[in-house]
Amino acid sequence: MPMRRAGLGMLWTLPLVMAACQSAAYGPWPRRTPPGTPREYACRYTAHRPVLDGVLDDPAWMGAPWSEPFVDAIDPDGPRPSQETWVKLLWDERHLYVAALLMETDVRAVVERSDAAVWADSDFEAFIDPGSGGQAWFTVRANARGVLRGTLERRADQAIVAQPWSCPTLDGALQVEGTLNDASDTDRAWVIELAIPWSCLEVSLAGPAGTVNESGLEPVAGDVRRMNFLRRRNASASAEPGTEPSLWSWTPTWSPDPRDPGDWGRVRFTR
Numbered sequence: 001m002p003m004r005r006a007g008l009g010m011l012w013t014l015p016l017v018m019a020a021c022q023s024a025a026y027g028p029w030p031r032r033t034p035p036g037t038p039r040e041y042a043c044r045y046t047a048h049r050p051v052l053d054g055v056l057d058d059p060a061w062m063g064a065p066w067s068e069p070f071v072d073a074i075d076p077d078g079p080r081p082s083q084e085t086w087v088k089l090l091w092d093e094r095h096l097y098v099a100a101l102l103m104e105t106d107v108r109a110v111v112e113r114s115d116a117a118v119w120a121d122s123d124f125e126a127f128i129d130p131g132s133g134g135q136a137w138f139t140v141r142a143n144a145r146g147v148l149r150g151t152l153e154r155r156a157d158q159a160i161v162a163q164p165w166s167c168p169t170l171d172g173a174l175q176v177e178g179t180l181n182d183a184s185d186t187d188r189a190w191v192i193e194l195a196i197p198w199s200c201l202e203v204s205l206a207g208p209a210g211t212v213n214e215s216g217l218e219p220v221a222g223d224v225r226r227m228n229f230l231r232r233r234n235a236s237a238s239a240e241p242g243t244e245p246s247l248w249s250w251t252p253t254w255s256p257d258p259r260d261p262g263d264w265g266r267v268r269f270t271r
Contacts, residue, residue: 003146003172003192033076039251039265041067043089045221046097050090052193054175056099064088064099070231073249073258081248085231091269093218096201098194100124102231107178107187109144121145122234122245124192127264129226130201134261137226138165138201144190146174152203153259160259167200183236221271228253228264 046060056062070085072078083103090097102124109121121143129137136154139162152165172194178187198218219225229250235243247258251265 003142003148003174003194033071033252035254036263038263039068041065041089041250041265041267042270043091043096043267045269045271046090046092049092049095049195050097050099050193052171052173052195054173054191054193056088056101056191056193060090060097061088061099064090066101067229067250070229070248070250071252073230073247073253074256076252076254081246083231083233083248085248087229087250089267091219094199095195095197096128098126098192098196098229100192100229100231101189102191103189104144104178104233105186105188106183106236107144107176107190108181108183108234109147110181111143111147112145113147123232125230125232126194126196127228127230127259127261128196128201129261129264130203131225132203134226134264136203137261138203139259140170140194140196142172142174142192142194144174144176144180146172148172160257165200167197169197170200171195219269221269223269224266225269226261226264227267228261230258 042065044064048058048060050058050060066086066088070081072081083105085100085102087098087100089099111121123141123143126140127137128140134155136152139151139153141149148170150165150167150170151162153160153162172192174190174192176187176190178189179185231248233246233248235245249258251263253260253263255262
């Protein structure tokens with residue numbers, strides 16, 4: 001499931017200008033977030049599908065609010081992330097639209113196939129619970145080459161297990177402000193746009209009364225669904241061997257496993 005790589009260079013200066021204005025949202029630091037306090041986001045309805053080109057200049061995107069800045073995924077009172085990240089969301093009857101702006105001084109990506117471990121690269125990850133109450137969710141991962149990988153993850157015996165998930169109509173686009181895999185210069189950022197079909201977000205769960213079918217139907221105004229968005233940033237090539245990646249997320253999980261859905265954010269759909 002490759003995304004369109006819409007290009008490199010100075011094609012989306014406006015989002016960068018907005019991001020520069022938003023950097024103040026990171027201060028003062030450290031921030032104090034009471035444990036178990038999920039963030040909330042009002043996801044606006046759009047009557048016009050955004051053009052997926054990695055340029056967030058569509059009227060629909062311009063009217064959508066940015067999320068709060070990402071924080072440490074496990075310890076929100078930890079160090080301020082070295083690279084800033086935000087998301088914004090839209091919806092219509094067919095899709096959930098996700099845009100992510102990832103500031104980055106050295107954009108790198110190696111994985112070129114969706115059947116490989118995209119998370120071996122620095123990546124962006126979207127977690128979407130279709131209404132299972134934290135029992136099952138869909139994950140879409142994207143790296144800076146525009147490679148997408150989808151998985152269906154479930155709770156099972158106090159663990160989280162994953163299985164492949166394919167959505168042929170999943171669509172997206174990517175822009176990079178800089179040069180990919182070139183440490184000799186300083187990059188600015190990369191941006192991702194995703195269109196995730198509601199029809200693909202369908203899962204069956206076995207419950208006490210038998211099998212519960214999660215329909216995957218689009219939401220209606222007022223519905224709330226649990227989601228989170230994670231950024232994995234691998235250590236630079238000059239870092240000490242074995243250095244762990246940085247994990248930053250929209251809403252912190254207060255859990256050693258950043259996939260833990262217990263405290264994911266709440267996305268409320270509005271019109």
